[in-house]
Amino acid sequence: MRLPREPFFWALFSSGGMLAALVMPALAAVLFFALPLSWLDAGHGALLATFAHPLTRLAVFVLVALSMFHWAHRFRYTLYDGLQLYHLSALIAVLCYGGAAAATLGAAWFLVAFP
Amino acid sequence: MAQETVTFEVRRYRPEREEAPVWERFEVPVREEWMVLDALNHIKDHVDGSLSYRWSCRMGVCGSCGMTVNGEPVLTCATYVASLPRDRPVRVEPLAAFPIVRDLVVDIRDFLVKLKKVKPWLLRKEERSPAEGEYLQTPEELADYKQYSMCINCLLCYAACPIVPLEPDFVGPAAIALAQRYNLDSRDQGQAERMAALSTEHGVWACTFVGDCSVVCPKHVDPAGAIQRYKVSATADWFRSVLMPWRGR
Amino acid sequence: MSEPAGANPRYTPYHPKWYRRRMPIFWWLGRLSYTRFITRELTSLAVAYTALFLLAALCALAYGEADWTAFLERLRHPGWLAFHAGVLLFLLFHTVTWLGLAPKALVVKLGRRRLPDAAVVAAHYAAWAAASVLVVAFFLWRTG
Numbered sequence: 001m002r003l004p005r006e007p008f009f010w011a012l013f014s015s016g017g018m019l020a021a022l023v024m025p026a027l028a029a030v031l032f033f034a035l036p037l038s039w040l041d042a043g044h045g046a047l048l049a050t051f052a053h054p055l056t057r058l059a060v061f062v063l064v065a066l067s068m069f070h071w072a073h074r075f076r077y078t079l080y081d082g083l084q085l086y087h088l089s090a091l092i093a094v095l096c097y098g099g100a101a102a103a104t105l106g107a108a109w110f111l112v113a114f115p
Numbered sequence: 116m117a118q119e120t121v122t123f124e125v126r127r128y129r130p131e132r133e134e135a136p137v138w139e140r141f142e143v144p145v146r147e148e149w150m151v152l153d154a155l156n157h158i159k160d161h162v163d164g165s166l167s168y169r170w171s172c173r174m175g176v177c178g179s180c181g182m183t184v185n186g187e188p189v190l191t192c193a194t195y196v197a198s199l200p201r202d203r204p205v206r207v208e209p210l211a212a213f214p215i216v217r218d219l220v221v222d223i224r225d226f227l228v229k230l231k232k233v234k235p236w237l238l239r240k241e242e243r244s245p246a247e248g249e250y251l252q253t254p255e256e257l258a259d260y261k262q263y264s265m266c267i268n269c270l271l272c273y274a275a276c277p278i279v280p281l282e283p284d285f286v287g288p289a290a291i292a293l294a295q296r297y298n299l300d301s302r303d304q305g306q307a308e309r310m311a312a313l314s315t316e317h318g319v320w321a322c323t324f325v326g327d328c329s330v331v332c333p334k335h336v337d338p339a340g341a342i343q344r345y346k347v348s349a350t351a352d353w354f355r356s357v358l359m360p361w362r363g364r
Numbered sequence: 365m366s367e368p369a370g371a372n373p374r375y376t377p378y379h380p381k382w383y384r385r386r387m388p389i390f391w392w393l394g395r396l397s398y399t400r401f402i403t404r405e406l407t408s409l410a411v412a413y414t415a416l417f418l419l420a421a422l423c424a425l426a427y428g429e430a431d432w433t434a435f436l437e438r439l440r441h442p443g444w445l446a447f448h449a450g451v452l453l454f455l456l457f458h459t460v461t462w463l464g465l466a467p468k469a470l471v472v473k474l475g476r477r478r479l480p481d482a483a484v485v486a487a488h489y490a491a492w493a494a495a496s497v498l499v500v501a502f503f504l505w506r507t508g
Contacts, residue, residue: 071412
């Protein structure tokens with residue numbers, strides 16, 4: 001029996017979903033509100049140093065990659081079922097997973113090149 | 116005995132007369148302890164004998180009388196007329212997601228084919244001879260799958276699930292729950308065999324965990340839970356077979 | 365009440381003619397549970413947005429102090445704040461629905477007994493609280 005592909009994407013979806021569920025609300029509160037409104041010190045130098053650390057870069061990469069694949073898998077099914085676009089299934093899969101892969105590559109490149 | 120007249124709007128479909136289903140109104144003198152099924156029986160016995168519908172045990176164990184009442188998939192033998200709102204007619208339609216054969220009767224052969232695909236019986240790699248005795252099971256091992264064995268195949272879950280009509284090849288909640296009943300049975304050795312029907316794009320992976328199936332189930336089988344658990348175990352199995360291919364199932 | 369049988373000219377006697385119902389395109393508006401479901405699924409857009417936003421923020425940081433200050437300046441605009449409040453709400457909805465459904469997928473047996481659903485949910489909420497504290501502490505410690 002050919003090995004199904006779905007379990008792999010579901011694994012990415014569920015780990016991404018769990019990570020996003022635990023981490024994103026607090027992260028969003030910081031990025032959208034705490035930093036711009038100066039509830040937390042948003043000094044450029046300190047933040048640059050913060051994210052330069054290799055472990056932080058890795059954490060950011062993992063968060064971005066898993067979150068994007070979580071979105072890809074979920075949104076793919078939302079389009080299939082929500083708008084009944086089954087005839088476009090191949091295109092939707094390519095756009096969703098492709099988009100997530102592109103974002104992951106972007107994150108990887110960026111984090112390697114981050115000063 | 117207290118009696119009042121309740122208006123029922125029943126979906127009729129007689130292919131020899133109409134192209135599409137129509138509504139028909141009936142005024143039914145309902146007794147206070149009546150179920151919707153009693154009202155349908157009254158209509159058939161006293162008003163219009165051509166009304167077609169399925170029922171059998173009238174006590175919620177056979178799974179025959181599933182219909183859509185006021186938009187909800189229910190067992191008509193388990194739904195009190197008194198529990199329904201009185202300010203409008205009671206609407207009785209055939210179960211959603213299945214083709215209508217006549218009036219309130221739907222065709223469920225699709226489900227029977229899907230059920231057979233998941234092999235809902237004990238599968239053994241090695242059989243024991245009767246002389247060796249029974250396959251013993253502790254109460255805890257029974258508890259592991261008992262919930263999923265309570266399914267009466269009433270198909271209310273198929274009517275509640277939006278994916279069933281959207282993806283006709285989707286195996287469906289009851290079939291997967293019944294597969295899990297055997298997968299989790301300590302006497303069973305057939306998990307690998309069932310995977311071919313379950314771990315496919317038309318099996319568990321088509322499910323997006325809407326959850327309505329478990330809400331409408333009259334036997335509290337929780338098919339949604341069964342499906343999610345299978346997703347986890349199938350994924351674990353997938354990684355095991357990819358990362359450690361030498362290990363047999 | 366009854367019309368004469370055989371009134372439908374398109375019907376061939378004794379040949380079954382089933383009626384198949386189509387799903388309407390807006391099926392998810394027809395039932396509250398379906399609408400709640402689609403809203404839950406659409407939270408994935410908020411997750412994707414936040415991930416990309418994080419990358420955008422890091423971009424602004426990398427391009428220098430001027431860029432970073434301009435970036436923060438733009439975020440203070442009430443339009444952005446309102447939009448981001450919506451995104452945060454969606455993220456919270458994702459978290460609450462995800463954690464609430466965890467016991468359906470995760471059945472834990474301690475010895476012979478199954479862990480009650482409420483315990484599984486409570487453990488997930490504790491993990492959420494811990495993770496949130498860590499995230500905020502991370503920013504506090506490094507920047508404050």
